[in-house]
Amino acid sequence: MAAIRQIDWTAAMHAVAADRAKRPAGLLAARGLIAATSAKRRPLVVAGEYDRAAIMAAAVAAARVHQARTGSTWGEAMSVTLKATWQLARAARTARAH
Incomplete structure (x- = not known):
């Protein structure tokens, strides 16, 4: 008797997609904080360059x-806020280009 494994590919792909879709804790709050404070004092994009x-x-x-x-740890906090800051910088650069 041969050993046969069956994989439910639909369930596996849904699990992979669910793992990717998770936002780090505090990402939206960090983005709002940066947009409200730091990004207004010093622009993240100058003359089309970051x-x-x-x-x-x-x-x-x-x-x-x-x-x-x-x-959270300093590394986790920096990870979240750098992601949020770069999102805002990309959005600002795109907005100025159009």
């Missing part, structure tokens, strides 16, 4: 707030 220093400064400031709110 201002990496401004992006990093905004992410660090937001990470401090994020870490205080959630009690």
Whole structure:
């Protein structure tokens, strides 16, 4: 008797998609905080180019707030806020291009 494994590919693909769709905790709050504070003081995009220093400064400031709110590690807080800051920078660059 041969050993046969059957895989439910539909369920497997749904599980993979569900894992990818998860947002890190606090991503939307971090994006709102950055948009309301840091991005207004110092633009993230200057002359169509990303201002990496401004992006990093905004992410660090937001990470401090994020870490205080959630009690996460510094690495997790920076990961979330850098993702949020780059999303805002890409959106700003696209908006200026059109």
